Amino acid sequence: MHRDMYRVVRRIPRGKVATYGQVAELAGYPGAARVAGAAMKASAGSGVPWQRVVGRRSKTVGRVSILDPIGGTTQRQLLEGEGVEFSDSDGIPMRRFGWLPVDD
DNA sequence: GTGGTGACTGCCA
DNA sequence: ATGGCAGCCACCA
Numbered sequence: 001m002h003r004d005m006y007r008v009v010r011r012i013p014r015g016k017v018a019t020y021g022q023v024a025e026l027a028g029y030p031g032a033a034r035v036a037g038a039a040m041k042a043s044a045g046s047g048v049p050w051q052r053v054v055g056r057r058s059k060t061v062g063r064v065s066i067l068d069p070i071g072g073t074t075q076r077q078l079l080e081g082e083g084v085e086f087s088d089s090d091g092i093p094m095r096r097f098g099w100l101p102v103d104d
Numbered sequence: 105g106t107g108g109t110g111a112c113t114g115c116c117a
Numbered sequence: 118a119t120g121g122c123a124g125c126c127a128c129c130a
Contacts (some may be wrong), residue, residue, distance in 0.1 A: 002128095020112055024126085032126040037111035039127095055112060075111095 004028055005039035012052040015083040016099035017092055019056040026101060051078040052099070054092060 004027040012018050018026075020040070021033035029035055040050040051074070076086060084097050092098075 024112085029126065031113090031124090033112040034110055034125070035112090035127045038109095039111090041111050050111085053111080057113070 002039040002042055005036050006043055006046065006048045009040075009043070009048050009050060009053055011104060012049060012099050013104060015097070017052050017054050017079065017084060017094070017097050018099040019094075020053060021056060022099070023053055051075040052082075056094075 005023055008023050008026040009018070019033070020036040021031075024030065024032040024036040027036065036053065037055075040048075040053055043050050054075075079092075080086065084092060087093055
């Protein structure tokens, strides 16, 4: 259920980001990354910090950043506002801003 | 109940 | 390193 996704997204710490696949898995739908995405778009206005959920290959989705086709600009703004830094070459340095469910 | 679609991901060319 | 194709899972028609 989308609610499960929301629950997971909501527990992402401020200043950290998670991938769709990660959210899907934690929500109880391993491999259903696409579903997570669908849930995100549906979450618009649901008070869910969807901006903290990004695609693992956020840099190469058909030649462009996946963060652009959507409300990419808005999302980026929000994330930067939380302290997440963007790299022009790698998008978001998951190595540092990737959310680890353990350091919750 | 069957078929098609998608804010994804991973492997192959 | 970039571009394309196939596989996944849940939801809507």
